[in-house]
Amino acid sequence: MTLTAAADTGVWAKGQPATLNTVSGHRDGYATLCPGATLYSALPAIRTTAGSSPYATGN
Numbered sequence: 001m002t003l004t005a006a007a008d009t010g011v012w013a014k015g016q017p018a019t020l021n022t023v024s025g026h027r028d029g030y031a032t033l034c035p036g037a038t039l040y041s042a043l044p045a046i047r048t049t050a051g052s053s054p055y056a057t058g059n
Contacts, residue, residue, distance in 0.1 A: 005029075023047045 002019045005012035010031025012018040018029060023046055026034040 003029075021047060023050055 001022055002017050005014055005016045005018045008014050009018075009029060011027070011029060020028050021043070023043060025040050025043060026032050027040070
């Protein structure tokens with residue numbers, strides 16, 4: 001999904017289009033270490049599992 005950055009975040013400049021995965025960690029949008037390395041490395045598998053759900057909408 002693409003959002004417009006409302007402020008400078010350390011990752012995106014104010015007004016810049018910010019393209020994120022539907023399931024993202026805080027660090028994808030804001031300069032932080034949240035979530036930790038273990039959870040962050042699990043996000044691709046979480047996205048795959050969520051995307052294969054019968055409730056997934058394609059995002």
